[in-house]
Amino acid sequence: MPALMGQMMQMPLLISSLVRHAARHSADTEIVSKRVEGDMHRTTWAEVELRSRKLAQALARLGCEAGDRVATLAWNGYRHLEIYYGASGSQLVCHTINPRLFPEQIVWIANDAADKVLCFELNFLPLIEKIAPQLGSVKHFVLMAGRSHMPANSPIPNLLCYEELVEAENGDYAWPEFDENTASSICYTSGTTGNPKGAVYSHRSSVLHAYAAALPDAMDCAASDVVLPVVPMFHVNAWGLPYACALVGCKVVMPGPHLDGKSLYELFENEKVSFSAGVPTVWLGLLTYVKSNNLKFSTFKRTVIGGSACPPAMMKTLQEDFGVEVIHAWGMTELSPLGTLSKLKAKHAELPQDARQRLLEKQGRVIYGIDMAIIDDDGKSLPWDGSSSGNLVVRGPWVIDRYFGKTDESPLVSVDGVGGWFPTGDVATIDADGFMQITDRSKDVIKSGGEWISSIDLENIAMAHPAVHEAAAIAARHPKWDERPLLVVVKKPNAEVTRDELLQFFEGRIAKWQIPDDVVFVSEIPHTATGKIQKLKLRDQFKDHRLPTI
Numbered sequence: 300m301p302a303l304m305g306q307m308m309q310m311p312l313l314i315s316s317l318v319r320h321a322a323r324h325s326a327d328t329e330i331v332s333k334r335v336e337g338d339m340h341r342t343t344w345a346e347v348e349l350r351s352r353k354l355a356q357a358l359a360r361l362g363c364e365a366g367d368r369v370a371t372l373a374w375n376g377y378r379h380l381e382i383y384y385g386a387s388g389s390q391l392v393c394h395t396i397n398p399r400l401f402p403e404q405i406v407w408i409a410n411d412a413a414d415k416v417l418c419f420e421l422n423f424l425p426l427i428e429k430i431a432p433q434l435g436s437v438k439h440f441v442l443m444a445g446r447s448h449m450p451a452n453s454p455i456p457n458l459l460c461y462e463e464l465v466e467a468e469n470g471d472y473a474w475p476e477f478d479e480n481t482a483s484s485i486c487y488t489s490g491t492t493g494n495p496k497g498a499v500y501s502h503r504s505s506v507l508h509a510y511a512a513a514l515p516d517a518m519d520c521a522a523s524d525v526v527l528p529v530v531p532m533f534h535v536n537a538w539g540l541p542y543a544c545a546l547v548g549c550k551v552v553m554p555g556p557h558l559d560g561k562s563l564y565e566l567f568e569n570e571k572v573s574f575s576a577g578v579p580t581v582w583l584g585l586l587t588y589v590k591s592n593n594l595k596f597s598t599f600k601r602t603v604i605g606g607s608a609c610p611p612a613m614m615k616t617l618q619e620d621f622g623v624e625v626i627h628a629w630g631m632t633e634l635s636p637l638g639t640l641s642k643l644k645a646k647h648a649e650l651p652q653d654a655r656q657r658l659l660e661k662q663g664r665v666i667y668g669i670d671m672a673i674i675d676d677d678g679k680s681l682p683w684d685g686s687s688s689g690n691l692v693v694r695g696p697w698v699i700d701r702y703f704g705k706t707d708e709s710p711l712v713s714v715d716g717v718g719g720w721f722p723t724g725d726v727a728t729i730d731a732d733g734f735m736q737i738t739d740r741s742k743d744v745i746k747s748g749g750e751w752i753s754s755i756d757l758e759n760i761a762m763a764h765p766a767v768h769e770a771a772a773i774a775a776r777h778p779k780w781d782e783r784p785l786l787v788v789v790k791k792p793n794a795e796v797t798r799d800e801l802l803q804f805f806e807g808r809i810a811k812w813q814i815p816d817d818v819v820f821v822s823e824i825p826h827t828a829t830g831k832i833q834k835l836k837l838r839d840q841f842k843d844h845r846l847p848t849i
Contacts, residue, residue: 311479312506315388317545319474322348325522325548331570332376332553333562335420336448342377344548347384353468354385360468361439363415365390365477368485370414370437372398372405372423375532375553378443378461382418383484383532383541387502388474393484395533398423399828406433408487408495411704418443418461422556424450431455479503485703486535488632497703498632500536504697508635509542511666511697516642518576518603518626520547525570525598527552529563529577530606534829535636538576538605560588571598578606578830582613583769589621596621603628603640607831608737608755610762611660629662629737631723635697638671639663639735647732661736662727669695671735672714673727680715685730688738692720743834745774745784752813754834757784760808764801766794771824771832772815775844783846784815787837789824816846 310316321328326345334340342350358369369386371393373379386393394412396405398420405426409417410433417434418441419427431440431454440455442448445462483502487495500508513520520526520543528540528551536542544551552570554563563585566572582604589596602617605628617623630636641663647655665671673681673689681689692714698721701709714720726739738744738753745752754772761770768791775785790796798818805814819841825833 311476311502313388313474313476313479313502314384314483314505314542315474317506317509317542318344318348318351318384318388321545321548328522328548329550330377330380330553331551333555333557333566334376335374335422335555336444340377344545347377347380349470350465351381351384351388352472352474353465353470354381355389355474356468356470356472357464358386358389358391358416361416363389363391366392366482367415368392368394368412369416369418370394370396370409370412371533372396372417372419372427373443373532374420374555375528375537376420376555377553378418379532380541380551380553381465383536387483387505390475390477390481392482392499395484395486395536397487397531397533397828398426402426402430404495406430408497409434410436411494412485412487412497415439416441420444420556421448424453428454479506484536486533486632496705498635498699499703500635500697504635505536505539505542507668508539508637508697509546511668512539512543512637513547514666516664517637517640517666518543518574519601520544520549520574522548524549524574525552525572526550527554527563527566527570527572527575529554529558529575529581534606535630535632538603538630538636540576558584560584560586564588564594567599568597573598573600574602575599576603576605579604579609579613580769580826580830582617586613586616596623599623601626605630605636606829608662608759609660610759611656612759612763614660615656625659627659627662629725629735633699633721633723634669634693634695637666637697638669638693639665641734644732658732658734661730661734663735664733665735668697669693671729672720673729674712674714678713678715683729683731683733685728685734685736688726688728690741691723691725691727691735691737693723694720740834743773745772745782747777747780747782747784747812752784754784756809757786757805757813757815760805761786761788761801764796764804766790766796767801768792768794769824771834771837773834773837773841775816775841775846777816777846784813785841785844785846786815786818787824787841788818788820789822790820817844819844 321344332340413436416439417437421444441459443461479502528537601624603626614625627641630638671693681687729735757772758770769789771787774782777783825836
């Protein structure tokens with residue numbers, strides 16, 4: 300006997316449905332942008348949706364067809380938001396490129412994705428003029444500005460004006476319906492080793508991710524929020540916030556390229572921001588500005604910090620000194636990106652404050668849609684006891700199963716003989732309540748005499764010292780133990796601390812054999828284009844460092 304089927308409407312999960320919903324039910328809610336041009340721009344969800352439809356018309360007039368890639372080199376702003384919806388909503392693929400990459404990497408990524416249209420901000424004009432001849436697949440270059448900012452002469456052939464393209468259309472356009480598994484956008488990994496790899500998201504995966512991101516145990520987004528995504532829209536689609544914000548219909552504040560502490564603080568206060576999200580390096584700059592000027596936040600109540608581990612000292616400062624709840628999170632480009640967020644269960648309310656804080660410092664629990672496991676090198680699952688450390692693997696409807704252009708290659712692995720799990724490259728523990736804690740990247744873990752030392756633990760301790768601005772722990776060669784920890788430190792301005800004082804600071808905070816063997820002080824630590832510490836570069840820089848012998 301055949302199974303009884305549900306008698307429900309068949310409506311595909313499409314990205315266009317998000318902006319249409321926001322325009323219909325939150326029409327006059329503001330989208331505020333601090334533009335590259337330097338001024339403030341105000342629009343609404345209704346206007347964004349209308350201009351997205353006009354953009355879809357313009358892209359069709361340029362000859363774009365279903366599946367063509369529309370690339371962006373752009374900051375967080377209303378025009379970038381319109382491209383998100385205008386491209387994906389019309390069955391094209393939005394391809395955000397990180398403008399902080401080297402020009403050679405940008406060229407490689409654009410050519411690998413076979414981008415047909417490239418939209419870029421005014422301050423990237425010199426870059427595009429330089430690399431345009433190398434972008435073989437790009438047929439149309441669009442400057443994201445009005446006519447008054449178009450260059451009188453440019454070596455870019457037939458350079459188009461974004462505002463003229465949009466204003467030339469009437470907006471009489473109906474969002475098409477198509478298979479929800481159609482590609483919606485592409486994001487490339489940071490490519491710390493080898494060439495970057497493309498993760499292709501679908502409309503279905505992106506809408507499901509937006510639902511999950513807005514949940515109370517995730518980012519807890521609501522229509523009453525004012526959201527400022529510090530995380531760039533070229534960094535894994537700003538962690539899904541452009542979609543989640545449309546889903547709930549909240550006010551959005553876009554900082555553009557103005558990410559210094561002063562500019563961010565003024566936006567937070569002037570626009571009454573309640574929620575934000577970004578990587579730890581950005582919060583370092585904001586906190587430095589706020590503390591040095593003896594300022595407070597009046598409306599800012601919570602933030603998601605991810606991209607790399609948030610130092611407990613930073614979390615404590617935000618929570619205790621400024622009343623800002625820190626939601627520690629973990630994810631990857633390959634996960635769209637959300638995997639876990641650290642929110643407590645009801646049972647944890649009875650724990651002492653320090654015990655609750657230790658849980659919140661972990662990367663957290665999965666949200667529905669993600670499953671995870673830790674395995675040994677043979678693919679056997681390890682216990683969730685909070686101490687067993689293994690390779691972290693995940694699966695779910697917004698996790699990739701292969702990379703762009705790699706149709707015959709799958710990175711997936713098996714857990715206890717069952718396939719379909721994505722290897723994250725992270726080493727982690729999971730406790731009995733499902734709280735996951737990253738102990739290291741598999742390539743960054745320090746193996747001393749066969750025992751693992753977490754570089755993240757060492758960095759967190761160092762960051763708690765009042766004189767330390769930033770710290771990175773890497774492996775240095777050792778004749779007896781193979782590897783031993785070397786601590787690389789940037790001191791705070793006008794602060795002083797010696798090597799011996801810093802090493803003494805570790806005593807009683809970590810096992811004695813895990814204390815770094817040496818400390819080197821540098822003026823700055825190299826970061827990737829997405830704000831992560833470049834440990835590969837540090838290891839190369841200090842590959843000949845001689846550890847002191849005792």
